[in-house]
Amino acid sequence: MAATETRKDVVLDVKDLRTYFRTRWGEVKAVDGVTFDLRKGETLGIVGESGCGKSVTMLSLMRLIPMPPGRIVDGSISLDGEDLLQLSEDEMSKVRGSKIGLIIQDPMTSLNPVFSIGNQVTEAIRIHQDIPRHSVMERALDVLRKVNIPAAETRVRDYPHQMSGGMRQRVVGAIGISCQPMVLIADEPTTSLDVTIQAQYLKLLKDLQQDSDLSLIFITHDFGIVAKMCDRVAVMYAGKIVEMGSVRDIFNNPSHPYTEALLASVPKMEEDVDRLYAIEGQPPTLHNLPPGCSFAARCPYVMDKCREQYPPEFNVAEAHHSACWRLE
Amino acid sequence: MTTTAQAASGNGSVLLEAQDLKKYFPVTRGILLSKVTGHIKAVDGVSFQLREGETLGIVGESGCGKTTTAKMVLMLERPTEGTIFFQGDDVYGGNEAQRKEYRSSVQAVFQDPWSSLNPRMRVKDIIAEPMVINWQLSRNEIQQRVMELLNNVGLNDYHSNLYPHEFSGGQRQRLAVARALSLNPKVIVLDEPVSALDVSIRAQIMNLLKDLQAEFGVSYILIAHHLATVRYMCHWVAVMYLGQIVELAPVKELFDNPLHPYTKALMSAALPSHPDTPQEEMILTGEVPSPLNPPEGCHFHTRCPMVMDHCAFDIPEVKEVTPGHFVSCHLY
Ligand SMILES: Nc1ncnc2c1ncn2[C@@H]1O[C@H](COP(=O)(O)OP(=O)(O)O)[C@@H](O)[C@H]1O
Ligand SMILES: Nc1ncnc2c1ncn2[C@@H]1O[C@H](COP(=O)(O)OP(=O)(O)O)[C@@H](O)[C@H]1O
Ligand code: SF4
Ligand SMILES: [Mg+2]
Ligand SMILES: [Mg+2]
Numbered sequence: 001m002a003a004t005e006t007r008k009d010v011v012l013d014v015k016d017l018r019t020y021f022r023t024r025w026g027e028v029k030a031v032d033g034v035t036f037d038l039r040k041g042e043t044l045g046i047v048g049e050s051g052c053g054k055s056v057t058m059l060s061l062m063r064l065i066p067m068p069p070g071r072i073v074d075g076s077i078s079l080d081g082e083d084l085l086q087l088s089e090d091e092m093s094k095v096r097g098s099k100i101g102l103i104i105q106d107p108m109t110s111l112n113p114v115f116s117i118g119n120q121v122t123e124a125i126r127i128h129q130d131i132p133r134h135s136v137m138e139r140a141l142d143v144l145r146k147v148n149i150p151a152a153e154t155r156v157r158d159y160p161h162q163m164s165g166g167m168r169q170r171v172v173g174a175i176g177i178s179c180q181p182m183v184l185i186a187d188e189p190t191t192s193l194d195v196t197i198q199a200q201y202l203k204l205l206k207d208l209q210q211d212s213d214l215s216l217i218f219i220t221h222d223f224g225i226v227a228k229m230c231d232r233v234a235v236m237y238a239g240k241i242v243e244m245g246s247v248r249d250i251f252n253n254p255s256h257p258y259t260e261a262l263l264a265s266v267p268k269m270e271e272d273v274d275r276l277y278a279i280e281g282q283p284p285t286l287h288n289l290p291p292g293c294s295f296a297a298r299c300p301y302v303m304d305k306c307r308e309q310y311p312p313e314f315n316v317a318e319a320h321h322s323a324c325w326r327l328e
Numbered sequence: 329m330t331t332t333a334q335a336a337s338g339n340g341s342v343l344l345e346a347q348d349l350k351k352y353f354p355v356t357r358g359i360l361l362s363k364v365t366g367h368i369k370a371v372d373g374v375s376f377q378l379r380e381g382e383t384l385g386i387v388g389e390s391g392c393g394k395t396t397t398a399k400m401v402l403m404l405e406r407p408t409e410g411t412i413f414f415q416g417d418d419v420y421g422g423n424e425a426q427r428k429e430y431r432s433s434v435q436a437v438f439q440d441p442w443s444s445l446n447p448r449m450r451v452k453d454i455i456a457e458p459m460v461i462n463w464q465l466s467r468n469e470i471q472q473r474v475m476e477l478l479n480n481v482g483l484n485d486y487h488s489n490l491y492p493h494e495f496s497g498g499q500r501q502r503l504a505v506a507r508a509l510s511l512n513p514k515v516i517v518l519d520e521p522v523s524a525l526d527v528s529i530r531a532q533i534m535n536l537l538k539d540l541q542a543e544f545g546v547s548y549i550l551i552a553h554h555l556a557t558v559r560y561m562c563h564w565v566a567v568m569y570l571g572q573i574v575e576l577a578p579v580k581e582l583f584d585n586p587l588h589p590y591t592k593a594l595m596s597a598a599l600p601s602h603p604d605t606p607q608e609e610m611i612l613t614g615e616v617p618s619p620l621n622p623p624e625g626c627h628f629h630t631r632c633p634m635v636m637d638h639c640a641f642d643i644p645e646v647k648e649v650t651p652g653h654f655v656s657c658h659l660y
Pocket of ligand 1 (some may be wrong): 023057
């Protein structure tokens with residue numbers, strides 16, 4: 001394996017990350033031993049249904065987990081060779097935005113309603129970059145143009161509520177890239193957008209990435225986004241990555257029953273599907289997970305062993321692994 | 329839209345027909361909101377037919393008038409102009425008894441199952457309510473029918489004593505379907521019935537709806553913005569843009585041979601189901617204009633990649649390009 005070769009390109013290396021929450025129902029293991037890396041210029045998709053721990057994973061990377069009730073209990077997050085979990089809060093706040101940026105789902109909550117767009121973009125730039133005062137606005141206009149805000153010079157005076165949802169999402173994108181981070185995390189950024197606006201936004205992200213060799217983590221519940229945007233995919237279920245591989249390996253040879261079932265449960269626009277596969281039951285709640293494989297209760301292939309012991313990762317092919325006893 | 333040919337090219341008989349439906353919402357100003365300064369043309373001349381046992385999909389981006397159309401079909405909103413025929417009768421022309429009969433024949437399931445489920449009522453009462461209001465049945469008969477409906481939607485007898493909050497999102501949507509079925513309706517309007525559900529639950533509900541249609545012969549009007557869902561569920565598809573149907577065709581015809589540039593743009597914007605799916609890049613610029621002042625001529629001309637000079641002032645007529653395939657665009 002050319003591991004030593006490719007290691008050089010790794011910008012983000014996450015190992016055995018565990019983030020738990022204390023709730024009145026008990027401990028919620030929202031992220032429970034997540035390991036992945038991200039290379040320069042690469043797009044990694046993290047797919048899974050709501051509540052499986054996607055956002056908590058990303059908030060952990062940004063060290064934005066509300067504590068309490070949350071706590072990163074274990075693991076390491078190495079960004080550009082530096083372990084983020086060892087940094088002081090001051091050091092971390094410099095990293096945020098300048099080396100790693102986040103675009104979240106609901107732009108209304110990530111934009112402040114009482115400040116103008118211009119104000120918010122310049123603020124983001126000022127915090128993280130040491131550039132002369134008079135050129136901050138220039139830089140802000142620059143990024144707003146990059147995300148295709150028409151007539152940026154006049155729109156900077158607008159407030160978030162004066163913009164459409166698509167436009168607001170672009171502004172959030174502008175803030176995300178304003179300091180030229182190495183890694184940009186997009187957490188379901190298009191979920192609330194209409195399809196034609198979503199297409200514009202996805203193209204924008206691709207263009208930005210190509211311009212600057214940005215590494216992108218795309219969080220989504222939609223395999224269509226993965227198919228369109230990603231190089232590699234991690235499939236999450238109940239706080240764990242159950243399968244990971246190149247986007248083609250995952251689509252052509254899904255090796256975890258959950259991945260297989262999810263892919264078979266979505267209708268296709270390009271062809272007639274006779275009958276969709278319907279996964280029985282519903283995703284588990286994350287407190288009091290039973291021992292063994294978390295998917296066992298819904299899995300069509302379940303065996304006795306599955307209910308007793310959590311399956312280890314088995315290699316399916318090079319750089320393609322899956323945690324399922326069927327592969328033993 | 330002339331829909332005689334839509335009738336000729338289908339199987340079942342026409343159950344419901346919308347004729348030139350319009351809904352304009354006044355925009356008011358002043359202290360008493362008495363000065364009308366304009367109208368939001370939420371629905372602006374929509375015609376279609378729905379056949380027995382079939383599903384008509386209505387697709388389009390948010391704000392194009394899908395829900396308003398549905399509300400007129402459900403008699404929750406009175407058309408500004410146009411009307412609806414049900415089994416040949418003008419539903420807005422009839423007397424109160426006929427309207428009551430119509431209302432129980434046409435039921436709805438909405439995106440948010442909370443909206444139709446009273447949180448303080450037990451499931452059995454929620455499902456029984458329409459029957460109690462509309463039918464003279466004994467307690468026993470109602471009880472029996474509630475169990476039957478629960479079983480129809482894949483729930484069990486013991487669920488009948490629970491409250492809605494004790495159910496997951498997917499189960500609540502099953503309850504909404506059970507309630508909608510209770511009066512043996514001929515039509516169910518489904519407004520984004522799976523959008524709010526988890527991915528793995530969507531297929532359960534879609535399959536359930538298909539099974540119920542096969543069993544009871546009920547017709548659906550399915551509102552969706554997800555084209556793949558429409559392809560899976562529908563027999564006919566109407567594509568809406570700014571209050572109007574720009575294209576209407578049998579499902580296979582629409583997906584094999586989309587004609588209207590907006591339909592093509594929607595398809596090219598839709599996400600692929602595989603990374604190797606060839607994708608035409610036809611990305612629309614700009615956003616949907618306001619329905620307060622829709623563009624002159626073809627409403628789509630401000631965003632259309634194929635726009636011609638006269639599109640900006642000539643309103644395109646509806647043309648039937650092949651039997652059952654209607655399009656409203658100057659290219660045809
Ligand atoms: N602040 C919090 N307090 C308690 N539990 C939380 C908190 N934030 C997230 N969780 C739990 O963590 C799990 C994963 O959530 P999340 O990462 O947001 O899921 P998603 O995959 O939908 O992004 C969920 O079960 C959620 O209930
Ligand atoms: N009660 C109302 N008063 C004023 N405008 C409305 C009302 N209901 C809907 N609209 C407007 O009508 C248009 C169509 O809305 P709607 O039918 O809900 O669209 P869709 O369901 O396709 O998203 C939108 O511009 C919406 O803002
Ligand atoms: S480990 Fe067992 S239960 Fe889990 S996915 Fe594999 S076969 Fe199914
Ligand atoms: Mg999330
Ligand atoms: Mg709607």
